[in-house]
Amino acid sequence: MADKTVTVKATRYDPQHDEKPRFQSYEIPFYDESMVVLDALNYIKSHVDGSLSYRWSCRMGICGSCGMMVNGVPKLTCNAFLRDYWPRPVVVEPLNNFPIIRDLVIDMDDFMHKLKAIKPWIIRKQEIPIGAREHRQTNEQIDDFRQFSQCINCMLCYAACPVYGLNNEFLGPAATALARRYNLDSRDEGLKIRLPVVAESEGIWECSFVGECSVVCPKGVDPAKAIQQTKLDTTLRFVLPYGNRE
Amino acid sequence: MPAGWWTRNRHYVNYMLREFSSVPMALWMLWLLVEIQRAGGPASQYRPHGSPAFIAFSVIVLLFSLYHSVTFLSLAGTILHFKVFDRPVPSRLIVLAMFGMWLVASVVVAFVLVWFAR
Numbered sequence: 504m505a506d507k508t509v510t511v512k513a514t515r516y517d518p519q520h521d522e523k524p525r526f527q528s529y530e531i532p533f534y535d536e537s538m539v540v541l542d543a544l545n546y547i548k549s550h551v552d553g554s555l556s557y558r559w560s561c562r563m564g565i566c567g568s569c570g571m572m573v574n575g576v577p578k579l580t581c582n583a584f585l586r587d588y589w590p591r592p593v594v595v596e597p598l599n600n601f602p603i604i605r606d607l608v609i610d611m612d613d614f615m616h617k618l619k620a621i622k623p624w625i626i627r628k629q630e631i632p633i634g635a636r637e638h639r640q641t642n643e644q645i646d647d648f649r650q651f652s653q654c655i656n657c658m659l660c661y662a663a664c665p666v667y668g669l670n671n672e673f674l675g676p677a678a679t680a681l682a683r684r685y686n687l688d689s690r691d692e693g694l695k696i697r698l699p700v701v702a703e704s705e706g707i708w709e710c711s712f713v714g715e716c717s718v719v720c721p722k723g724v725d726p727a728k729a730i731q732q733t734k735l736d737t738t739l740r741f742v743l744p745y746g747n748r749e
Numbered sequence: 750m751p752a753g754w755w756t757r758n759r760h761y762v763n764y765m766l767r768e769f770s771s772v773p774m775a776l777w778m779l780w781l782l783v784e785i786q787r788a789g790g791p792a793s794q795y796r797p798h799g800s801p802a803f804i805a806f807s808v809i810v811l812l813f814s815l816y817h818s819v820t821f822l823s824l825a826g827t828i829l830h831f832k833v834f835d836r837p838v839p840s841r842l843i844v845l846a847m848f849g850m851w852l853v854a855s856v857v858v859a860f861v862l863v864w865f866a867r
């Protein structure tokens with residue numbers, strides 16, 4: 504077992520020296536069947552090449568930091584087992600559709616602006632004073648938005664979305680799913696504040712329902728569903744009498 | 750984005766096939782408009798276009814339209830959402846209802862066509 508090795512081909516890019524990204528191959532020991540791609544990158548960083556740059560944090564599929572392209576598919580590298588690729592080489596690239604800062608690190612500013620734009624928090628017209636009473640919800644009311652609240656902002660859905668790849672003005676899957684999460688929350692009163700962002704032409708209407716965002720989501724969120732249902736709701740608000748009431 | 754992005758995986762290919770299927774359907778519908786215009790003349794002079802090439806094209810369009818309909822209606826469960834007695838209607842039931850309505854609409858259209866063709 505100790506002699507078993509795996510080849511990891513990682514994207515290397517230093518904007519100060521490289522014209523464009525290139526691949527570098529590393530042969531590393533594959534000593535444990537439970538090794539994930541992130542373990543391989545950490546091994547390279549610790550024992551082979553300390554200059555390799557990538558993001559990671561929790562190592563357990565919660566923080567959403569370690570999203571990369573693994574053999575062409577957007578994956579959380581902490582959740583991509585080497586045994587599923589071995590003996591083939593594992594090709595690790597930065598997430599598609601984002602500018603590269605260095606090696607496997609992408610520039611996520613665009614996503615952060617979009618996330619902020621949809622105001623992913625509970626908006627109240629009038630806050631209930633702390634200690635006055637609770638915001639009560641039934642289980643059915645929670646079920647309305649529960650799956651959308653599982654989003655960890657890993658941006659795999661953006662890397663899988665060809666619409667975002669072709670037009671990065673598109674609000675995109677995760678931001679729309681989170682907007683829907685709050686719009687469906689019975690405690691929230693911010694629908695009309697979010698609508699100008701969500702319902703504009705570069706918002707939900709840019710989506711042509713490829714559906715790959717939902718396929719690659721590591722948390723089982725269905726952003727494609729959020730987008731299509733928001734399209735339907737927005738249309739109904741527009742055409743039905745009194746559709747724009749609160 | 751490289752022009753061949755849609756060849757990266759099967760889902761992208763299926764998506765492009767679904768979107769592309771509208772093109773042959775649109776061409777066939779244009780031809781239908783031409784046929785309707787031709788049929789507006791004296792009945793004795795009208796001969797429907799029935800060359801082997803056109804029949805082959807129609808069969809291909811039929812396959813594309815079936816693919817488009819099946820894939821589109823299968824997505825209805827994702828798009829539509831409503832509650833009955835405060836409980837959400839299951840997606841599968843919505844899709845089944847869509848296919849049911851498709852069947853009914855097809856039978857009605859077929860009946861009308863056969864009825865007026867007699």
